[in-house]
Amino acid sequence: MNAPLFEKLCIIGIGLIGSSIARGARQHNLAKTIAIADSSAEALKDAAALQLGDSFHAQAAEAARDADLIIICVPIGAYAEVGQAIAPHLKPGAILSDVGSVKQAVVRDLGPLLPDHVHFIPGHPVAGTEHSGPKSGFAELFAGRWQILTPLPGTDEGAVEKLAAFWRGLGSNVEVMEPSHHDQVLAITSHLPHLIAYTIVGTATGLEDSTQREVIKFSASGFRDFTRIAASNPIMWRDIFLNNREAVLEMLGRFSEDLTALQRAIRWGEGEKLEDWFTRTRAVRRSIIDAKQA
Numbered sequence: 001m002n003a004p005l006f007e008k009l010c011i012i013g014i015g016l017i018g019s020s021i022a023r024g025a026r027q028h029n030l031a032k033t034i035a036i037a038d039s040s041a042e043a044l045k046d047a048a049a050l051q052l053g054d055s056f057h058a059q060a061a062e063a064a065r066d067a068d069l070i071i072i073c074v075p076i077g078a079y080a081e082v083g084q085a086i087a088p089h090l091k092p093g094a095i096l097s098d099v100g101s102v103k104q105a106v107v108r109d110l111g112p113l114l115p116d117h118v119h120f121i122p123g124h125p126v127a128g129t130e131h132s133g134p135k136s137g138f139a140e141l142f143a144g145r146w147q148i149l150t151p152l153p154g155t156d157e158g159a160v161e162k163l164a165a166f167w168r169g170l171g172s173n174v175e176v177m178e179p180s181h182h183d184q185v186l187a188i189t190s191h192l193p194h195l196i197a198y199t200i201v202g203t204a205t206g207l208e209d210s211t212q213r214e215v216i217k218f219s220a221s222g223f224r225d226f227t228r229i230a231a232s233n234p235i236m237w238r239d240i241f242l243n244n245r246e247a248v249l250e251m252l253g254r255f256s257e258d259l260t261a262l263q264r265a266i267r268w269g270e271g272e273k274l275e276d277w278f279t280r281t282r283a284v285r286r287s288i289i290d291a292k293q294a
Helices: 016-027 041-049 060-064 076-089 104-113 157-169 179-205 209-217 221-230 234-243 245-267 271-290
Strands: 006-012 031-037 055-057 069-072 095-098 123-126 146-149 173-176
Touching: 006 016, 006 060, 016 031, 016 157, 031 060, 041 055, 055 060, 060 076, 069 076, 076 104, 076 234, 095 104, 095 123, 095 157, 104 179, 123 157, 123 179, 146 157, 157 173, 179 209, 179 221, 179 234, 179 245, 234 245, 245 271
Parallel strands: 006 031, 006 069, 031 055, 069 095, 146 173
Antiparallel strands: 123 146
C-alpha cells in the first residue's frame, strides 16, 4: 500500500460531503489520521459511531491544529466564522480548501483571514444527493464526478497538484477554473435548476388540499425529480443563492426570456417552434450521457 498523501486531514463539517470525504480518504489511504469538527454534538456522535475519523472536536480550531489538509464543509454563510477560528492555528505549508458551490464568495470571506504561510485553494466537488448528515455519506460519491479547483494567481503549483491528487484518489476528475467563471457555469448547471425546483414544488404546496393530494398521488417522473432536488439542504442553498446572486439573477433573466418565448409559442400554436426547441434541448441530454455525467 502506498504511503498516505497527507499525515493529518481535518474535515470541518461532517454532513454528506464531509462524511463522504472521510470515508473515501480512509478507503483509499489518503490520510494517516482524520480529525473531524462539527458544531453539532449529534453529528459528532454519529461520526464517532461510524468511525469516520480518529478524533472528534466541537471546536474547529482544535481539529485544524497541525493538519496538513483542511477541508471546510459547512454552509458558505459560516465560512468567515470558521476562518477566524482556525487561522491562528494553521501550520506553515498546510493546504486549506473547501467544497462550497460558490467560489468568489469563498475567496472574499476566507482569503483575507488566512496567514501567508497557508496554501489557500478553494474547491467544489460537483457531486451530491438530496440527503444530509454523517450517515448519508458514501466513499463512491465522487467517483467519475468533477472536482473543480479555483486557486488564485500565484498559488504554489505543487500544492495545487497535491490537492488534485487527493481528489483523484477519491475518484474525481479534476479541472482548474477561475472563480468568477466557476460561479457563472454553476449558476446555470446547478443553481438555477434548484431555484426552479424549489419554485415548482412550492407552487404545488399552494394548491387546494384536494388537488395537492392528487399531485402527490399521481406524481410523474418529472415532478418526482423536482421534489428530489427541492429536498436538498435549505441552509446550504439559502447561502448559495445569497452569495452567487449576480450570476443567478443573470441566468434567471435569460431563463425568463426563454420561458416567455415558449409561452408565446404555446399560445399561438407554433408547433414547429416548440418541436425545434425540444429537439435542441434533447441533444444536450445526449451529450451529458455521452460525457458519463448522467
